Amino acid sequence: DAGVIQSPRHEVTEMGQEVTLRCKPISGHDYLFWYRQTMMRGLELLIYFNNNVPIDDSGMPEDRFSAKMPNASFSTLKIQPSEPRDSAVYFCASRGGGHGTDTQYFGPGTRLTVL
Amino acid sequence: AQKITQTQPGMFVQEKEAVTLDCTYDTSDQSYGLFWYKQPSSGEMIFLIYQGSYDEQNATEGRYSLNFQKARKSANLVISASQLGDSAMYFCAMRAGGFKTIFGAGTRLFVKA
Numbered sequence: 001d002a003g004v005i006q007s008p009r010h011e012v013t014e015m016g017q018e019v020t021l022r023c024k025p026i027s028g029h030d031y032l033f034w035y036r037q038t039m040m041r042g043l044e045l046l047i048y049f050n051n052n053v054p055i056d057d058s059g060m061p062e063d064r065f066s067a068k069m070p071n072a073s074f075s076t077l078k079i080q081p082s083e084p085r086d087s088a089v090y091f092c093a094s095r096g097g098g099h100g101t102d103t104q105y106f107g108p109g110t111r112l113t114v115l
Numbered sequence: 116a117q118k119i120t121q122t123q124p125g126m127f128v129q130e131k132e133a134v135t136l137d138c139t140y141d142t143s144d145q146s147y148g149l150f151w152y153k154q155p156s157s158g159e160m161i162f163l164i165y166q167g168s169y170d171e172q173n174a175t176e177g178r179y180s181l182n183f184q185k186a187r188k189s190a191n192l193v194i195s196a197s198q199l200g201d202s203a204m205y206f207c208a209m210r211a212g213g214f215k216t217i218f219g220a221g222t223r224l225f226v227k228a
Contacts, residue, residue, distance in 0.1 A: 031214060043206065043218040056215055091160060095214070102148040102167065102210060106160035 002026070004107035006092050012113045018080040021110045024073055025094030033104060034067055034077050035091040043091075049075065082114045117142045117211050121219035128197045129227050135182070136192040136222045138207035144168075147211040149190040151181065154204040154221070163205075166190060194224075202226045 005024040013019055025032045033048040047057040052069045060067070064083070069075040079086055089111050093104040118141040128134035140149065151163040166174045166181045174181045182191040190209075194201055207219040 033214075033216070042220050043208075045216055048214060050214070056213065089158065093160075103150065103162055103165050104216065105162060106152075108159050111158075 004092055004094050004105055006090075006107035006110050008110060009108060010111045010113075012115065013082055014115050015083055016081045017114075018078065019082045019086075019112060019114075021077040021090050021092075021112070023075045023077070023092030023107060025075070025092070026096070026105060027073070029094035029096045029105075030072070031095040031104075032069060032075050033093040033095070034075070035093065035106075037089045037091065037109070038087075046077070079112075082112075084114045087112055087114050117144075117209060117215070117217050119207055119209050119217050119219040121207055121222050123222045124220075125223045125225065127225045127227060128194075128201075130199060131196055133193060133195045134197055134224065136194070136205050136207075136224065138190045138192065138219060140188050140190060140207075140209045142209065142211040144211040147209055149181070149183070150208040150210070150216075151179070151190075151192045152206045152208060152218075153201075154206065156203070160206075164192065197226045199226050199228060 007022045030051050034046040037043045046059045047067045049069045067077045089109045091106050091109045093106045095104045120139045147168045149166045153161045164174050164176045164179045164181050166183045178195045180193045204221045204223050206221045210216045
């Protein structure tokens with residue numbers, strides 16, 4: 001089975017530009033998570049969805065960040081406008097539902113550099 | 116408040132020896148899950164092992180075992196027979212308060228030949 005797929009793997013953009021990160025969860029998984037990893041703050045949960053509905057977005061740093069999940073197989077994380085401090089690795093993870101399937105499986109991440 | 120603490124920024128272990136990576140947690144929830152992930156230098160996050168708060172037996176997955184001491188709120192990872200490929204960052208994580216998951220700061224493990 002294919003794992004979590006993220007694109008692009010690397011993104012370099014200039015301050016002020018819009019950035020869109022994409023994620024395809026594992027088929028059949030009903031939870032999707034977006035994380036950000038930086039040296040200073042470690043791994044932080046930004047937002048998570050259940051059955052395409054955002055459940056907790058308390059980790060989204062500010063209004064410049066938005067996330068959508070239009071269907072069960074696709075999610076986006078958008079930053080508009082981007083700033084240098086947004087430079088980080090962004091991970092998407094998915095989890096299957098039901099008892100005994102608590103594990104989140106991560107995608108390879110998108111390394112974002114904002115100049 | 117939920118919290119995960121990994122107090123060892125870096126650890127060294129000799130190849131073929133066992134090593135324990137420490138993790139303590141804090142939560143007021145009765146139902147929670149504890150995880151360990153490995154992050155090699157290539158950057159991906161690899162799931163290693165999971166322990167549910169109601170699981171009475173310690174979880175094991177191959178060379179990995181989770182030493183779960185609920186009263187002490189600790190969930191240490193034990194790697195037996197270390198291999199050079201085990202050199203990586205290791206993160207302890209906790210799911211509590213729904214599915215919100217928090218991660219510790221990580222421990223960098225160096226395996227010496």
